[in-house]
Amino acid sequence: MKVLVPVKRVIDYNVKVRVKPDQTGVDLANVKMSMNPFDEISVEEAVRMKEAGTATEVVIVSIGPQQAQETIRTALAMGGDRGILIKTDETVEPLAVAKLLAKVVEEENPDLVLLGKQAIDDDSNQTGQMLAALLDWPQGTFAYKLEKDGDALTVTREVDGGLQTLKLTTPAIVTVDLRLNEPRYASLPNIMKAKKKPIDEKAPGDYGVDIAPRLSVVKVTEPPVREAGEKVEDVATLVSKLKAAGAI
């Protein structure tokens, strides 16, 4: 089966985010950027499927600025076969991303699109579900386990209260959760090899998709700061403080 894996370039998960003083957004100048951690998990899963012989080709796609090419290269170094960069400097909302991806799906005809469940920048958790709706494909979100079962896919999902297992016809959309796998680090030889793998460069206009945003930022502000409290000496003091505060 052919697998399409969309990846997003986001602020590195270890970076402490700073809100711009003019409240227009967060400061991304000179900040370390990386592949969205959930997307690393989806790349890893696709590559494992290829290694196991269930996937025939792994195509990586990213929508973003020129530097998103580096994110695609990282995914190719992990084992992806080729890449597609849809280049734009605009902010592309999940609905527009899903519309662009739907066009890529039309061209590429994958049997499975594997996405991260959410990007850690805008925390929207929307793109996979939207893509499934636009294509009228089944969706298995928040995957904990993914197995091929003949022509179908069995997806075990992380849900409130436990785990839920669904059977999806293919083609299908699966979004991955944290426990699906542990992504590999690309080896140096594979990083070198990835430099030779092809990346197609496109623009949103090539797909005839309107990416004009539906949402506008009114302001971005700092959350209320929580002050550190006090250190207590011992358990007895802790208990009396909690009693005094009415917490117990």
Added chain:
Amino acid sequence: MAVLVIAEHDNASLNDATHKVVTAAAKFGGDVDVLVAGEGAGDVASAAGKISGVRKVLHADGASVAKQVAEAMEALVVPLMDGYDAVFIPATTMGKNIGPRIAAKLDVMQLSDITDVIDTDTFERPIYAGNAILTVKSSDAKKVITVRGTAFDAASEDGSASVESVDAPAGPFKSEFVSEQMVKSDRPELAGAKRVVSGGRALGSKEEFDRLIVPLADKLEAAVGASRAAVDAGYAPNDYQVGQTGKIVAPELYVAVGISGAIQHLAGMKDSKIIVAINKDEEAPIFQVADYGLVADLFVAVPELTEAL
């Protein structure tokens, strides 16, 4: 103006998350109807009718929506939206799963995990793991919104709305429910608990997690939570994870045991009223948000605390 709220439930009882979403929907304004989609969920529909401020309950009863799989919920909700200006959905795994699917079908951008309603176009939501708060204005005619439960009080229960039947969509759908493994527990549910005791990687094993965290939670009548590291290590089930991409909690009392306090964990609990941290590393970031910090060996301090309560 009218708003549709999608109820969170397990066919047997109505989840409190629904009451919170009704509060958010009431702030948006207009008539508020609640959709209960399930199988044999008549009691849930009656319970939804008791929520204050609800105009009517729509009850869809059928096997296709028994587990609220996304494809069936899309088929149910999208046609209903002709009569509504907005749909408000709890930001639970159910809501996160179906909301964007409904939004894309309506060709609107969903507003995820909102924490406030400013006006009928403008909403507040956390981004970057809660390290920034975005106020955002939508130009879409219809709104599809998921609501962060901890940001709204639960609506009270002095209503008496009527229950109206709507047809559950006929299957089959491209996805099929196979099975579920639910963690059985008599404890309060994590997302809505008044008190939470969470354990981290420092516990070292599932045995120690069970031996130390569980009795403390029992004493406090608290829900049990965990850090991502503890869940990844298998000390606690997946849905115990508190954090940016797990459960968001805001209890009266949050006790963090052996949790260092990564940004992603803080994102899930920093709105708790009182935070207690027990950690032997006095430099641990968790102490920067804790009201009461105890620098101590948790293997000594936790049994002592359990004993003292």
